[in-house]
Amino acid sequence: MRCLNLTSFLHDKILNNNLKIYSFILTLFLLTFLSAKAQNEAEENPKPKIGLVLSGGGAKGLAHIGVLKVIDSLGVKVDYVAGTSMGSIIGALYASGYSGKQLDSIFQKVDFDKIINDDLPRSSTAFSERDNMEKYAVKLPFNDFKIKLPSALSRGQNTYSLLLKLLIHVNQVDDFSKLPIPFFCIATNIETGEQVMLEKGNLTQSIMASGALPSLFQPVTINKQILIDGGVVNNYPVDELRDKGMDIIIGVDVQDGLATRDELTSAPEVLFQLNNFRSISNMKLKVKKTDIYIKPNIRDFNVVSFNQGKAIIESGKTATLSKLNILGELTSKMPNVNEKVKLKSIDSIKINNIYLNGNKNYTRAYVLGKLKLKKNKKISYENFNKGINNLVATNNFETVEYELKTDNDKEGYDLITNVKETGVNTYFKLGIHYDELYKSSALLNLTKKQLLFKNDVASLDVVLGDNVRYNFEYLIDKGFYWSVGVRSRYNQFRKNISAQLVLDDGQIMASGLNNIDVKLRDQMNQFYLQTLFRRDFSLSIGLEHKRLIIKSETIFGNNSNEDFLFENTDYLSLFGNLKLDTYDDKYFPKKGVYFNGDLNIYISASSFVEDFEEFSIAKADLGYAFSTSDKLAFNLQASGGFKLGDKSNRTLDFALGGYGNNLINNFIPFLGYDFISLTGNSYVKAAVIVDYEVLKKHHITLEGNWANIDNNIFESGEWFSLPDYRGYALGYGIETFLGPIQAKYSYSPEQNESNWFFNIGFWF
Numbered sequence: 001m002r003c004l005n006l007t008s009f010l011h012d013k014i015l016n017n018n019l020k021i022y023s024f025i026l027t028l029f030l031l032t033f034l035s036a037k038a039q040n041e042a043e044e045n046p047k048p049k050i051g052l053v054l055s056g057g058g059a060k061g062l063a064h065i066g067v068l069k070v071i072d073s074l075g076v077k078v079d080y081v082a083g084t085s086m087g088s089i090i091g092a093l094y095a096s097g098y099s100g101k102q103l104d105s106i107f108q109k110v111d112f113d114k115i116i117n118d119d120l121p122r123s124s125t126a127f128s129e130r131d132n133m134e135k136y137a138v139k140l141p142f143n144d145f146k147i148k149l150p151s152a153l154s155r156g157q158n159t160y161s162l163l164l165k166l167l168i169h170v171n172q173v174d175d176f177s178k179l180p181i182p183f184f185c186i187a188t189n190i191e192t193g194e195q196v197m198l199e200k201g202n203l204t205q206s207i208m209a210s211g212a213l214p215s216l217f218q219p220v221t222i223n224k225q226i227l228i229d230g231g232v233v234n235n236y237p238v239d240e241l242r243d244k245g246m247d248i249i250i251g252v253d254v255q256d257g258l259a260t261r262d263e264l265t266s267a268p269e270v271l272f273q274l275n276n277f278r279s280i281s282n283m284k285l286k287v288k289k290t291d292i293y294i295k296p297n298i299r300d301f302n303v304v305s306f307n308q309g310k311a312i313i314e315s316g317k318t319a320t321l322s323k324l325n326i327l328g329e330l331t332s333k334m335p336n337v338n339e340k341v342k343l344k345s346i347d348s349i350k351i352n353n354i355y356l357n358g359n360k361n362y363t364r365a366y367v368l369g370k371l372k373l374k375k376n377k378k379i380s381y382e383n384f385n386k387g388i389n390n391l392v393a394t395n396n397f398e399t400v401e402y403e404l405k406t407d408n409d410k411e412g413y414d415l416i417t418n419v420k421e422t423g424v425n426t427y428f429k430l431g432i433h434y435d436e437l438y439k440s441s442a443l444l445n446l447t448k449k450q451l452l453f454k455n456d457v458a459s460l461d462v463v464l465g466d467n468v469r470y471n472f473e474y475l476i477d478k479g480f481y482w483s484v485g486v487r488s489r490y491n492q493f494r495k496n497i498s499a500q501l502v503l504d505d506g507q508i509m510a511s512g513l514n515n516i517d518v519k520l521r522d523q524m525n526q527f528y529l530q531t532l533f534r535r536d537f538s539l540s541i542g543l544e545h546k547r548l549i550i551k552s553e554t555i556f557g558n559n560s561n562e563d564f565l566f567e568n569t570d571y572l573s574l575f576g577n578l579k580l581d582t583y584d585d586k587y588f589p590k591k592g593v594y595f596n597g598d599l600n601i602y603i604s605a606s607s608f609v610e611d612f613e614e615f616s617i618a619k620a621d622l623g624y625a626f627s628t629s630d631k632l633a634f635n636l637q638a639s640g641g642f643k644l645g646d647k648s649n650r651t652l653d654f655a656l657g658g659y660g661n662n663l664i665n666n667f668i669p670f671l672g673y674d675f676i677s678l679t680g681n682s683y684v685k686a687a688v689i690v691d692y693e694v695l696k697k698h699h700i701t702l703e704g705n706w707a708n709i710d711n712n713i714f715e716s717g718e719w720f721s722l723p724d725y726r727g728y729a730l731g732y733g734i735e736t737f738l739g740p741i742q743a744k745y746s747y748s749p750e751q752n753e754s755n756w757f758f759n760i761g762f763w764f
Contacts, residue, residue, distance in 0.1 A: 049079045050330065051246030052094075053238050053290070056085025056231035057254035058213065058303025059312065062107060063296040064090040066316025067252050068100030074324075074331045078250075081183045082241040084230040087252070088185035088210035089163065092203060095183035096170045104313060106166070112306035115158045116216070123582045123592070124389035126370075126477075127538045134586050135461075135764045136429035136445060137738045143424055156208055156217040157392045157400065161385060164204045164404070168346060171413075172406050175200050182244070185210040186230030186237050190219055195233045197240060198222070205401060213303070218398070221420075238286045248330065251290035252316070254298050255283065292326055294319050349404070350378040350412030358419040361454040362396060366477060369532075370394060373415070391419075396449065398422045425449040432738060433761040435660055437675050438493055439466035443764050452476075461764065467493045471764075475530075485540075487526040491664050494519045497676035501655055502550055502566035518566070521549040522664055526575070540577040544600065545570065548665075550651060565608075567651045572604040583625060586661070587740045588691055588699050588733065590633040594623035602652075615645035617652060619666065635689040637705075641666065642682040642714050654683045656709055656725070659744060661763040671705050672727020672748035674755060683709035684719045697735035701744075704728045725750060729757075738762070 052071075054064045064087060071078070083091030093103055113119065125133055140147055164171075176183045176199045184199035187209040198206040201222065209220035209227035219226045234240075238249055287293050296319040301312055320327070354375050356364055371387035373379070392400050399420045404413040431443035447459045456476045463469040469492065475485040499513045508514070528542025547570050551563040576599045583592035597620040605612040619641030627633040641654055654666045658675030667676060668685065687705035694700050706723035713719040731744035739762030747754045 048247035048330075049245055050077065051080045051082065051241040051244065051249045052078045052091070053236060053241050053249060053251045054081070054083040054087030054091045055236045055251075055253045055255055056083075056087050056211070056229065057235075057256070057298070058086055059112075059305040059309070060254040060256075060296075060298040060301050060303065061086025061090060062306075062309045062312040063254050063298055063316030063319070064252055065100055065103045065107060066296070066313040066318070067294055067320045068094055069104060069313075070100070070317055070320035070324075071250070071327070072100045074327050076250075076327060076330050078181055080241060080244050080246055081181050082185065082237045082244075083183075083207075083210070084186045084235050084237060085211045085213070087254075088207045088230065092163075092183055092185065092207045093166060095176070095179045095181040096167055096203075097180045098166075107309060107313075110162070112309075115162060116154055116304075116306075118154045118157055118392075120158070120389045120393050121386070122584055122586070123536075124386060125393040126390070127579060127581065129394065129457075130581070134739075135443065135762045136431045137761065138430040140428045140430075141424040142426055142428060153215065154217055155392070155399065156212070157389075159211075159217070160204060160208055160401065161388060163207065164402070165346065165381070165385075167203055168404060170203065171404050173203065176203060176206075179203075184237075184240070184244075186234045186240070187212075187220075187222075187227040188230055188232040190226045190228045193233065195230070196222075196225060196227060197237075202401075202403060204403075221399075236283060236286050238289050242289065248291045249289065250292045250294070250327075251286075252294045252296070253283065253287075254296060254316075255280070292323055292330075294323060346381045348378055348380045349384055351375055351384075351415050352407070352410055352412045353414045355414065355416045356419070357417065359421065361421055361450055363455060365481065366455045367391060367417070367419070369478070369481075371417075372532075378412070396422060431762055431764060433759070433764060435759040435763070436757055437495065437658060437660065437663075438463075438469075441465040441467070441469075441764070463764065467491075481531070483530045485526075485528050485530055485542075487528070488524070489664075490521075490523045492519070492521045495675055498655065498679045500679040501650055501653060501676060504650070516552050517554050518550050518552045519563070521547075523547040524664075528575075536580055536582060538577075538579045540575075540579075542575055544573045544575045546573070547571075548651060567608070568606075569608045569651075570606040571602050571652075573600045573602040575600045583623070588633070588693075588735065589623075589625035589635055590627045590691075592625050594621065594625075596621045609649060613646035613648075615643060615647065615649070617641065617643050617666065619654070631693050633691045633693075635687075635691065637687040637689070638685065639668065640682075640684040640719070647681050647711070650679070650681075653679050653681045654709060655679045656683065656685070656707055659729075659746075659757040660759065670707060670725070670727055671703055671729040671744065671746040671757075672755065673725070673751070678707070678709050678725060680709040680713070681711050682713045682719070683707060684713070685709075686723075699731075699733040699735075701729070701731040701733060703731065703744075 054061070081091040081095045090103065094100070122130065170179055173179055184197055185207055187196045187198055189196050198210065205220060205222060209222055210230045212218065212220050212228045214228055219228050221227070235255060236251065236253060238251055241249060296315040298312060298315055301308055305312065351373055352375060354368065354373060356367055359367055370391040372383070372390065373387055388400065388402065391397065397419045400417070402415060402417045405416060406413055425448065427447040429445035429447065433441045433443065442464045444462045444464065445459060447457065449457045451458045453476055456474065458474045459472070461471040470490050472488040473485070475483060477483050494517070496515050496517045499508050499516045502516065502518065503511070523546070525545045526542050528540045530538060530540040532538055548567050550567040551565045553563050578595070578597045580593060580595040583589040583594050599616065599618045601614070601616045603614055619639070621637070621639040623635060623637045625633060625635040643653065652666060654668060655676040655678065656668045656670035657673040657677035659669050659671055663669065668683070670678065670685065685705060685707040687703065690702040692700045705727050707725045708718055708721065708723055709725065710718060727746055727748050729744045729746035731742055733740050733742040738760065741760050742758070744757040745754060746757060
């Protein structure tokens with residue numbers, strides 16, 4: 001019985017195993033059959049290849065973003081992207097992995113005014129060149145005594161930097177067909193007028209060439225071809241896209257239609273009309289070759305309407321939603337959508353190697369000194385971009401193109417920089433100014449680069465007007481190494497000043513004068529060495545000669561035909577200067593830090609000063625600007641100075657009063673008091689400025705300053721007491737191409753008097 005049960009158990013076991021084997025074979029057969037059937041069906045009904053063509057149109061091309069947002073939301077998979085001009089820029093970003101939604105977020109934050117106008121941050125300009133940038137209203141480049149105007153309003157440097165950063169995740173791709181979505185764009189060869197299809201090489205450079213709108217952006221050189229906006233020859237490359245094997249073409253057209261007679265009211269509008277004749281005629285044929293044609297309503301916008309970007313993007317979205325039914329059919333045929341790249345923000349990069357091409361007159365040390373880069377160092381991307389801006393801001397290069405190439409075996413990037421030196425090294429510059437101290441002034445400047453050496457610059461200012469002045473500067477810029485400079489300056493003015501600056505207490509009591517009308521002449525000559533350290537600090541040391549003449553026609557009566565001399569001395573001193581300036585604007589800063597410290601050790605004086613003894617003067621200015629909104633900014637300032645050693649000579653003491661910049665010697669602005677009203681051999685000052693930008697470039701300012709100034713206040717402890725002098729001011733300022741135009745009404749509680757201060761133009 002037990003044997004029978006065992007036999008029955010084995011029989012059931014074998015039967016169960018056989019059933020499992022049969023089931024597995026049957027399942028495998030069914031899967032193979034279904035897979036073969038699906039493959040045959042796919043071969044019979046292959047997924048159509050979808051091409052997307054985006055036209056050019058300047059700011060109107062932002063409508064492409066609205067189109068892409070809808071396409072993404074529907075799940076339409078694009079197989080190839082083609083674009084021209086703005087269409088190439090949007091198309092390249094989309095092809096590199098950005099979604100329509102991501103592009104919307106990016107372009108909503110872009111300041112197009114700064115991008116298009118090459119508005120580089122002020123901190124990018126070297127200290128020596130920054131002063132020049134903030135003095136002149138007109139700058140005319142010329143060679144061989146002929147004015148040479150630039151090829152375009154903008155070099156496109158800010159645009160290039162923005163696009164390179166956005167495309168850095170595909171920087172290793174040289175063949176655009178290997179991008180997440182294959183891509184090409186169209187440019188125009190300006191020498192032949194022929195179309196150039198760009199589908200390999202530097203992606204950022206290629207779309208810059210495709211979007212180089214004539215007169216706005218300068219041409220781009222690729223493979224020895226000088227290229228401009230592709231819209232000149234082909235603003236809608238539908239045929240080229242079809243040749244890539246696309247079955248269905250989605251086309252987005254943001255080109256202008258022909259204007260009516262009522263709209264042709266200016267010369268530019270007539271020129272645009274003439275340019276549009278051919279492109280609009282061609283579009284009649286190209287529309288027929290487009291399977292899904294999307295035409296956003298961009299009639300109310302023009303090529304520079306970037307400030308209306310939100311509305312333009314919405315117009316693209318609205319136009320695409322009108323094609324929802326036909327786009328929905330494409331979606332149903334394609335279960336797979338674009339897999340968008342997960343993009344990470346770049347906080348820092350490591351530079352492994354630096355390759356420099358194209359420099360001839362400017363040494364590698366000079367270029368690297370401006371870039372502030374050293375290989376095998378990790379820096380923030382912000383500082384990397386600042387270095388690029390530093391190089392561009394020299395204006396020694398027509399183009400600065402660069403790539404960040406990755407090596408899969410190494411962390412970081414190789415920086416490949418290609419520069420094209422400018423052929424212009426001579427400039428004629430002009431400026432005008434008016435203030436209460438120097439009165440009316442007209443500034444004429446001649447600047448010559450490469451005067452004696454490859455990396456030097458010489459600049460001569462001649463100021464004509466009520467007070468003739470000059471300023472000469474020469475600098476041999478050595479980059480990372482010590483630079484060598486020479487500076488010579490002459491100033492003069494006539495002013496009613498505090499008698500304490502030129503008379504001692506006994507003379508004041510004897511004459512009974514509190515103020516004296518004087519003529520002041522000051523000539524300063526310096527030889528110095530200058531270097532940068534910790535990236536942003538400028539350190540200068542050198543030897544200074546100063547000739548100071550102060551005289552008056554009125555003191556002690558008019559019995560003498562000769563002016564009375566208070567000072568007629570040549571001083572020789574050793575000096576040092578430490579400077580940090582990250583203000584975003586000299587006159588109306590919204591952010592940044594400022595520090596300027598000076599030390600002069602006077603070691604010799606001419607015979608006018610009897611029994612000369614050495615003395616030193618030290619002073620420092622500190623400022624911090626910050627904003628609480630786009631409109632409201634605060635600037636907190638503090639300064640102080642003192643004299644060491646012999647204190648008998650007063651003409652180089654500190655003198656507070658007035659308003660302005662670039663004041664000579666130890667004259668310190670102080671609102672509420674006239675120029676050179678408060679004097680002493682030591683002082684401290686604090687100030688607060690509230691700046692509200694009521695309209696763009698229109699500022700209402702509220703200011704307060706407080707000070708203690710006298711002899712030896714740091715020894716007596718008076719520097720730390722409540723202020724003896726106060727001044728407040730309400731002002732209005734406008735930023736113009738001539739410089740700031742400002743009016744300030746100031747009041748002093750101690751004097752119970754008010755003063756008006758006016759200035760027009762940059763200070764010099």
